[in-house]
Amino acid sequence: MNIGIFTDTYFPQVSGVATSIKTLKDDLERKGHSVYIFTTTDPKVPEGTEEPNIFRFTSVPFVSFTDRRIAVRGLFHALQVAKKLRLDIVHTQTEFALGYIGKFVARNLKIPVVHTYHTMYEDYLHYVMNGHLLRPYHVKQISRAFLHNDSGVVAPSERVQNTLERYGISAPIRIIPTGIDLSQYQRAPQRDVRGELGLNDVPVLVSISRVAYEKRIDRVIDAMPRILRQHPDAVLLVVGDGPARESLEEQAETLELGDSVRFLGEVNHEQVADYYRAGDIFVSASDSEAQGLTYIEAMASGIKVLALQGDYTNALLDDPTIGRTFKNPSEMAAQVVDYFDHPDAYRGDDARNAKLQAVSADEFGNRILQFYQDATVYYQTAIAGHETRGPIRLHRVRRRNSIND
Numbered sequence: 001m002n003i004g005i006f007t008d009t010y011f012p013q014v015s016g017v018a019t020s021i022k023t024l025k026d027d028l029e030r031k032g033h034s035v036y037i038f039t040t041t042d043p044k045v046p047e048g049t050e051e052p053n054i055f056r057f058t059s060v061p062f063v064s065f066t067d068r069r070i071a072v073r074g075l076f077h078a079l080q081v082a083k084k085l086r087l088d089i090v091h092t093q094t095e096f097a098l099g100y101i102g103k104f105v106a107r108n109l110k111i112p113v114v115h116t117y118h119t120m121y122e123d124y125l126h127y128v129m130n131g132h133l134l135r136p137y138h139v140k141q142i143s144r145a146f147l148h149n150d151s152g153v154v155a156p157s158e159r160v161q162n163t164l165e166r167y168g169i170s171a172p173i174r175i176i177p178t179g180i181d182l183s184q185y186q187r188a189p190q191r192d193v194r195g196e197l198g199l200n201d202v203p204v205l206v207s208i209s210r211v212a213y214e215k216r217i218d219r220v221i222d223a224m225p226r227i228l229r230q231h232p233d234a235v236l237l238v239v240g241d242g243p244a245r246e247s248l249e250e251q252a253e254t255l256e257l258g259d260s261v262r263f264l265g266e267v268n269h270e271q272v273a274d275y276y277r278a279g280d281i282f283v284s285a286s287d288s289e290a291q292g293l294t295y296i297e298a299m300a301s302g303i304k305v306l307a308l309q310g311d312y313t314n315a316l317l318d319d320p321t322i323g324r325t326f327k328n329p330s331e332m333a334a335q336v337v338d339y340f341d342h343p344d345a346y347r348g349d350d351a352r353n354a355k356l357q358a359v360s361a362d363e364f365g366n367r368i369l370q371f372y373q374d375a376t377v378y379y380q381t382a383i384a385g386h387e388t389r390g391p392i393r394l395h396r397v398r399r400r401n402s403i404n405d
Contacts, residue, residue: 001033001034001088001089001369001372002033002034002036002085002086002087002088002089003028003033003034003035003036003087003088003089003091003372004036004038004082004085004087004089004090004091004102004105005021005024005025005035005036005037005038005091005092005093006038006039006078006090006091006092006093006094006098006099006101006102006105007021007037007038007039007092007093007094007098008039008040008059008062008068008069008070008071008094008096008097008098008099009021009039009040009068009069009093009094010022010037010039010040010042010054011269012042012044012045013042013068013069014210014240014266014269015068015210016118016178016291016293016294017093017094017118017119019180019269019293020093020116020118020156020178020291020293021037021093023178023179023180023181023361023364024179024361024364024365024368025037026181026361027179027181027361027362027364027365028365028368028369030365031365031369033369034053034085035053036053036054036055036081036085036087037053037054037055038055038057038074038078038081038082038098038101038102039054039055039056039057039098040056040057040059040069040070040071040098041056041057041058041059041069042056042059042069055078055081057071057073057074057077057078057098057101058071058072058073058074059071059072059097060072062096070096070097071096071097071098071101072097074098074101075101075104078101078102078104078105079104079105079108079109082105082109083109087105087109087111088111088376089106089111089112089113089114089372089375089376090102090103090105090106090109090111090112090113090114091113091114091115091116091372092113092114092115092116093115093116093118094118095117095119095142095143095146099115099146100146103146103150110383111379112151112152112372112375112376112378112379113150113151114150114151114152114153114154114371114372114375115146115147115150115152115153115154115171116153116154116156117143117147117153117154117155117156117160117164118156118291120159120160120163120288120289121139121142121143122136122139122163139167140166140167140168143164143167143169144167144168144169147164147169147170147171148170148171149171150171151171151172151375151376151378151379151382152171152172152173152174152371152374152375152378153169153171153172153173153174154173154174154176154368154371155173155174155175155176156175156176156177156178156291157175157177157291157292157312158175158311158312158315159310159311159312160175160291161173161175172374172375172378174371176364176367176368176371177291177296177358177359177364178291178293178296178359178364179359179360179361179362179363179364179365180293180296180297180300180359180360180361180364181361182300182356182360182361184270184273185273185276185297185300185301185302186300187273189273189274189277190270190271190274191271191274192274193274193275193277193278194277194278197237197262197278199235199278202233202234202235203231203233203234203235203280203340204234204235204236204237204278204279204280204281205220205227205234205235205236205237205279205280205281205282205283205336206236206237206239206275206276206278206279206281206282206283206298206303207220207236207237207238207239207240207282207283207284208239208240208272208275208276208282208294208297208298209239209240209284209286209294210240210241210242211238211240211241211242211243211244211245211248211263212242212243212244213243213244214286214287214288215242215244215284215285215286215288216285216286216287216308217238217244217248217285218244218247218248218251218285219285219328219329219332220236220283220284220285220329220332221236221248221251221252221255221257221261222251222255222329223329223330223332223333223336224236224252224255224257224260224261224333225255225257226329226330226333226334226337227333227336227337228257228260230337230340230341231337231340234260234336234340235259235260235261235262236260236261236262236283237262237264237275237278237279238261238262238263238264239264239265239266239267239272239275240265240266240267241265241266245263248263249263272297273297273300273301276297276298276300276301276303277301277302277303279298279303280303280304280339280340281303281304281305281306281336281339282294282295282298282301282303282304282305282306282323283306283307283332283336284305284306284307284308285307285308285329285332286307286308287308287310289312289313292307292312292313292316295307295313295316295317295323296316296355296356296359299322299323299352299355299356300356302352304322304323304324304339304346305317305322305323305324306323306324306325306326306332306335306336307323307325307326308325308326308327309325309326309327310325313325316355318351319351319352320346321346321347321348321349321350321351321352322351322352322355
């Protein structure tokens, strides 16, 4: 297949979405398919840089997310490129500019379009005029408008599926967890991050994410004084950068945590596995995760995972040899101390390996390919119905041709 992926976010930008797309691209290409990325320009990519099968369109920083970008040109140029590539399907990965460009391309080429709904936007409304402009109702309306007439929607988790069903999305929805390339976590370490930081003989917690307010890293820092009372040499490594960093540094200073909390900044994607391995436990208090990719990456790195309680995390972390969920910073601190106090009580790889197999890049690619095929059948059925019976709404076809698992 010739597959066109349209996204406003791609490397060198660091994000879960960019990682997900790269994982999918690499696996589909390993399976013999041609994948073309339509994305934004980026200041870190010099003009004229050769990037095979990547097409960049003029962009500007996105409002309130200045480290993210949005395309401002390229509608007809994208169509010209897509025609030459003879795309078979369009896969959009953004609800913004390049998402609409992808839908425009699919409509003109008369090919199906599927979409991955990565972001729970209701958790991010505070970024737009401090939450005074947009409401959850607006997110519902915008999502319904964007997904109208799509041939399928990928939900990375049950939480996303439930949200889209609550919005009244008529396109077929299938839960396909984002996969990860296990090989990069199974290879020999490139760096001894722990040794470089002088932490070989101390218990280490690690947080890896965009350092944004919705990640609730402040709750993890709040738990540190309780942890330090039991393990005074423990250290929390905050890996990543973002708008909340300054306030979190101030919080750590106010709590007089000193070197017990260290902010390491953004790291190269190729080195992320080494930073996971630097920790004994990965901790996250985020309540805005649509797919929890960092939890899976931490598991693949062989460390325990502690995450905020929720439907997704409760199902993922259902065995203490993998990790646990917590309700508040006090409970998180108690769980950290228990793991540190009893390092031999929760050993075992069977449960973790079973979880990882289900989200391997290979399985991810297989499930996406099957969804492409089912979406193509759905699209062709809808077109045939339109030609024989006149204009109809796609949701009427869906009831007779559901492609949900």
